[in-house]
Amino acid sequence: MKKAILLLLLAIAFGCDKDDNTTTQALPPATQSGKGTFACYVDGKPFIDKSGGWFNCFYQVVDGEYYFSIGGNSANNLPQNIYIQTDKKQIFEGGSYQLLQLSDGNAYAGCGFSYSITENYQSYTNSNYSGELTITKLDFTNHIVSGTFWFDIKHPVTGETVEIREGRFDTLFTQ
Numbered sequence: 001m002k003k004a005i006l007l008l009l010l011a012i013a014f015g016c017d018k019d020d021n022t023t024t025q026a027l028p029p030a031t032q033s034g035k036g037t038f039a040c041y042v043d044g045k046p047f048i049d050k051s052g053g054w055f056n057c058f059y060q061v062v063d064g065e066y067y068f069s070i071g072g073n074s075a076n077n078l079p080q081n082i083y084i085q086t087d088k089k090q091i092f093e094g095g096s097y098q099l100l101q102l103s104d105g106n107a108y109a110g111c112g113f114s115y116s117i118t119e120n121y122q123s124y125t126n127s128n129y130s131g132e133l134t135i136t137k138l139d140f141t142n143h144i145v146s147g148t149f150w151f152d153i154k155h156p157v158t159g160e161t162v163e164i165r166e167g168r169f170d171t172l173f174t175q
Contacts, residue, residue, distance in 0.1 A: 030168040032137040034144040038072030040082065040167030047074050047082060047164075057173045059091070059138075059145060066090040068107075070145070070169055079111035079123075082164065084133055084149055093138040099131040099151045107133050109151045111162065121156035129153045131164065146170040 025046045027039040038049040049055055049072030057070040068091050071083030088104045091097065097107035102124050109131060110124040125131055131151020138145055149167035154160075 027166060027168065030136075030146075030148060031170045032144065032146040033170065034142065034146075034172045035170045037171065038070065038082075038169040040149070041163075041165045042079065042082075043163050044165075047072070047079075049073055050075075055171070057145065057169075057171050058175070059173045060175055068145075070171065070173075072169070079113045079162070081112040082109070082167075083111075084109045091135050091138065093135055096132055096134045099125040099133055099149070101126040109133070109149065109153070109164070111153055111164075113156055115157075123153045123156045123162070125151050125153060129161070137170075140175075143172045143175070144170070145173045 025048070027041070027046055027048065028035070028037045031037065036052065038055060040047050051073060055070070055072055059066070059068045065088040066086065067088070068086040069083065071081055073081045084099070084107070086097070086107045087102070089097070089107060099109045100106045102108045102110070108125050110122055113121045113123070129152045131149060133147060133149045135145065135147045147169055149164070151164050153162050153164070155162050
């Protein structure tokens with residue numbers, strides 16, 4: 001009898017599917033009030049920045065050219081960071097921008113993969129792996145920028161396609 005109870009307890013402890021919070025956790029809502037959020041799904045799993053909204057976000061004019069950058073970090077995921085940027089490209093509220101290769105005049109996205117202190121990789125959107133950024137709010141008075149995004153990239157180690165979906169951010173930016 002003791003053996004049967006022990007087997008039953010072991011079956012319950014190791015054989016049952018546990019509700020894995022990393023695959024069922026909902027993303028924060030898409031807002032436009034500077035809440036300090038950055039989130040998306042990476043291959044169906046939530047990627048939620050846990051820095052409390054203290055990630056680096058800027059929209060600046062340097063030598064007459066516009067640069068935008070936002071990114072989030074999640075130590076529990078691969079990739080560990082996801083970022084979206086523009087180089088020498090002005091953005092507008094309501095504007096949508098194709099995420100292409102890293103070059104002047106483009107919007108692009110990237111991800112950082114770290115496997116150890118010495119093994120770090122970056123992967124960027126390009127002509128084969130692209131996506132879209134939409135700026136839903138750009139408020140210069142209150143320094144709020146909000147938007148949505150999606151993109152695909154090639155995993156730098158496995159070569160598989162990594163799908164970034166339902167991305168959203170809502171934060172303050174520096175000029």
